[in-house]
Amino acid sequence: MKFLAYAARRLAASLPTLLILLAGLFVLLQFAPGDTVDALMAQAGGGDAVMAAELRRFYGLDLSVPERLAAYLWRLVRLDLGFSAIYNKPVATVILERLTPTLLLMASSLSLAFAAGMVLGVLAARRVNGWPDTVISTLGLIFYATPSFWFGLMGIVVFAVKLAWLPPGGYGTVGAGYAGLRLMLDIAWHLILPTVTLALIFLAIYLRIMRAAMLEVLNLDFVRAARAKGLSETRVLVRHVLRNALLPMVTLIGLQAGTMLGGSVVVESVFSLPGLGRLAYESVVQRDLNTLLGIVFVSAILVIVVNFVVDLLYAKLDPRITATG
Amino acid sequence: MSGLLSIRDLSVRLPRGADRSHALIGVSLDLAPNEILCLVGESGSGKSLTAAAIMGLLPGPQVFAEKGAILFEGRDLLRLSEAEMRAIRGARIGMIFQEPMTALNPVLPVGRQIEEVLEEHTAMTRAERVGRVLALLEEVRIPDPASAARAHPHELSGGQRQRAMIAMALALNPRLLIADEPTTALDVTTQKHILGLIRELQRSHGTGVLFITHDFGVVAEIADRVAVMQHGRVVEQGAAEQVLNRPSHPYTRALIAAVPTLAHSPRGRDFPCAPVLAVRNLSKTYRAAGLFARRRTVHAVKDVSFDLHRGETLGIVGESGSGKSTVARCLVRLLDPDGGSMVVDGLDMAALSRARLRREARRVQMVFQDPFASLNPRRTAGDLVAQGPMLHGVPREEAQARAAELFRLVGLDPAAMSRLPHEFSGGQRQRIGLARALAMRPTVLVADEPVSALDVSVQAQVLRLLRDLRDRLSLSIVFITHDLRVAAELCDRIAVMHEGEIVEHGPTAEVFAAPRHDYTRTLMDSIPGRTWTPPALEPA
Numbered sequence: 001m002k003f004l005a006y007a008a009r010r011l012a013a014s015l016p017t018l019l020i021l022l023a024g025l026f027v028l029l030q031f032a033p034g035d036t037v038d039a040l041m042a043q044a045g046g047g048d049a050v051m052a053a054e055l056r057r058f059y060g061l062d063l064s065v066p067e068r069l070a071a072y073l074w075r076l077v078r079l080d081l082g083f084s085a086i087y088n089k090p091v092a093t094v095i096l097e098r099l100t101p102t103l104l105l106m107a108s109s110l111s112l113a114f115a116a117g118m119v120l121g122v123l124a125a126r127r128v129n130g131w132p133d134t135v136i137s138t139l140g141l142i143f144y145a146t147p148s149f150w151f152g153l154m155g156i157v158v159f160a161v162k163l164a165w166l167p168p169g170g171y172g173t174v175g176a177g178y179a180g181l182r183l184m185l186d187i188a189w190h191l192i193l194p195t196v197t198l199a200l201i202f203l204a205i206y207l208r209i210m211r212a213a214m215l216e217v218l219n220l221d222f223v224r225a226a227r228a229k230g231l232s233e234t235r236v237l238v239r240h241v242l243r244n245a246l247l248p249m250v251t252l253i254g255l256q257a258g259t260m261l262g263g264s265v266v267v268e269s270v271f272s273l274p275g276l277g278r279l280a281y282e283s284v285v286q287r288d289l290n291t292l293l294g295i296v297f298v299s300a301i302l303v304i305v306v307n308f309v310v311d312l313l314y315a316k317l318d319p320r321i322t323a324t325g
Numbered sequence: 326m327s328g329l330l331s332i333r334d335l336s337v338r339l340p341r342g343a344d345r346s347h348a349l350i351g352v353s354l355d356l357a358p359n360e361i362l363c364l365v366g367e368s369g370s371g372k373s374l375t376a377a378a379i380m381g382l383l384p385g386p387q388v389f390a391e392k393g394a395i396l397f398e399g400r401d402l403l404r405l406s407e408a409e410m411r412a413i414r415g416a417r418i419g420m421i422f423q424e425p426m427t428a429l430n431p432v433l434p435v436g437r438q439i440e441e442v443l444e445e446h447t448a449m450t451r452a453e454r455v456g457r458v459l460a461l462l463e464e465v466r467i468p469d470p471a472s473a474a475r476a477h478p479h480e481l482s483g484g485q486r487q488r489a490m491i492a493m494a495l496a497l498n499p500r501l502l503i504a505d506e507p508t509t510a511l512d513v514t515t516q517k518h519i520l521g522l523i524r525e526l527q528r529s530h531g532t533g534v535l536f537i538t539h540d541f542g543v544v545a546e547i548a549d550r551v552a553v554m555q556h557g558r559v560v561e562q563g564a565a566e567q568v569l570n571r572p573s574h575p576y577t578r579a580l581i582a583a584v585p586t587l588a589h590s591p592r593g594r595d596f597p598c599a600p601v602l603a604v605r606n607l608s609k610t611y612r613a614a615g616l617f618a619r620r621r622t623v624h625a626v627k628d629v630s631f632d633l634h635r636g637e638t639l640g641i642v643g644e645s646g647s648g649k650s651t652v653a654r655c656l657v658r659l660l661d662p663d664g665g666s667m668v669v670d671g672l673d674m675a676a677l678s679r680a681r682l683r684r685e686a687r688r689v690q691m692v693f694q695d696p697f698a699s700l701n702p703r704r705t706a707g708d709l710v711a712q713g714p715m716l717h718g719v720p721r722e723e724a725q726a727r728a729a730e731l732f733r734l735v736g737l738d739p740a741a742m743s744r745l746p747h748e749f750s751g752g753q754r755q756r757i758g759l760a761r762a763l764a765m766r767p768t769v770l771v772a773d774e775p776v777s778a779l780d781v782s783v784q785a786q787v788l789r790l791l792r793d794l795r796d797r798l799s800l801s802i803v804f805i806t807h808d809l810r811v812a813a814e815l816c817d818r819i820a821v822m823h824e825g826e827i828v829e830h831g832p833t834a835e836v837f838a839a840p841r842h843d844y845t846r847t848l849m850d851s852i853p854g855r856t857w858t859p860p861a862l863e864p865a
Contacts, residue, residue, distance in 0.1 A: 230413070244431070244432060320477070
């Protein structure tokens, strides 16, 4: 019961965040020169002022900014994301088509970065200042310092072009018409390079945090107490150190969910994945306000959901949270 | 020697670059079954490292036993393999630690952590283990053992946590129990219960106890025999009665001479003139509030009133959570009181605006508990002392000159003014803190546990300095402490705080001789070693 109340409290606290975010973006985009109609006219190869005014009235762009914001928020309350003038489809449909690749990419990168970061962090902390620690830390720094597009391109050059082990891009073999398990394997095969590329940067951060957390927990009294109980080193590590050291790692997942969405723009472009990140980029270029706001809305919800899950996980991992939160 | 534990000529090496080459040099100790041996020493004496050496838990490859032997039940622990040592740890030798909060894993239920010992060393089934855990918790007299077993450490009080630690250490009825300052982090009344419990369990199980402490009161309370350590050597060893009352080694004599005595508390002097500080109905309430959180109110200080005269020292004593530190912080307006008045020389400090307060801040100055955290590590000692007067418009040269004078006053060399805080020892830093407070020429000095973080001998020096300054400068001091011995030594009058209120208030000698309030009586009764009066010794 206490746990549920805590969950509800956290969820309620995230609603204002969402509102501020959307209103902020809406206002910000008003400062950018040009609108959807300009972009449409440019694509159509020009047109006269009467037609532009007509179109603006059609898309509701002739109203004042506050009016449009109010109208937009009112539509959101009814879960209507609006209509995209560029794609000529409801925004919800456009986003839904692009959501799966991004979600897959994010989930697999996050899991990979988290798992590998944890293992390497533990290894580094166990041999602190020894050669494994030095090697792992140096590699982590290199991954962190290298831009992800370069990693992506090098991955393509080495594994796709030279060795021809992996596909250079895309979200599935074009025209293969796979279904079921075969389709899933095909997608997974295409996602290997993008996942590794995106995970490498985040790996370094997880690795560092895990190493620091392990070193800190290893020095705590209860670890000494656990050893004094006669527990074997493995048990001390798994039962007492690991669970406590994981707490900052879990926090990091929530913090990085947003960063990862940002990083996926680059990776999706490099590997030509039809994901949300690329859609966002295209919408900005085409001044497709409705789609862009829809993407922000969906991403914000995604980040909020991830953070919410992280909070719940945290409360489960650390019994002190619900008592004081 | 038919002893349980016999340490022979043990030397433990420290890594290169440490302040000395060996942590322990030729340490020899003997402990018989069913005996409590107290290992006493100040910080850095090597007493905790002795315990770590016995447990085979010396930190890292660079700190190791160079020579000697640790004979336990006829086997040399230094020659056992890691697996053999693991079978002994927790089963034949149990250990309890200083801070029961940090010695328990915060994310596991207490019962699980006790169960772990049984899981590791016995073939008991889950149900048997759970039953045994409950029996153990019953034995250490935790109220409601079943729910205590399910609770996480933060849900128990400090005393209950230490009881759980004891249950864990005694789970397999070890022959030897190592207790490393087990009551130092606890309040006196809790300490009394825990010491009683350790004594009782030790008697009924016939366990040998190696009890590490820095507190001679605790030694007097619990020890059968005493070993005194200094700089990694055992300097004196013998029966408790003998070491406490007829110490032979100069270091032991100096340590015991530094213990504040309860016997000759200063007489309450008469202060005819009007008080310099009059506190009336001071109140402070904390409210925990959040947008969606439930609101909680804590009355930290309720209706506290007292007077302080010129040249007088008022001791405010109480346990943690009694509100004594909140009173101190209100007095210097680090916290804003919710109600009441604090009149210093005719000016109500509680009613001042922030701007006005800054101008009048010099009237009440504070000395803090932690000599390490209370000095800005990036400013020189001289600057720290001169800073206050300079902020109040004293020219730089004059402030520096005054600082030099103050350095001499608190027993420091003015040549050290250009050094940074980390170059001073704990006791010296506390002197800097004192000089910083005095630089403002305060009417009232508030000292919040100024000697609690110091070793006994340093503590005695700082107390002597405070007394000396009080008499020479006619300082009025509000002295906050949890240590009744220190209060008895220094204060003219004592106010006992309990749950935010002053429950008893009077001249020190009267309060100690004939406490009127029940809580004061409990408190007095809990002073460790209250029946022992340190012998009057000439410091050798």
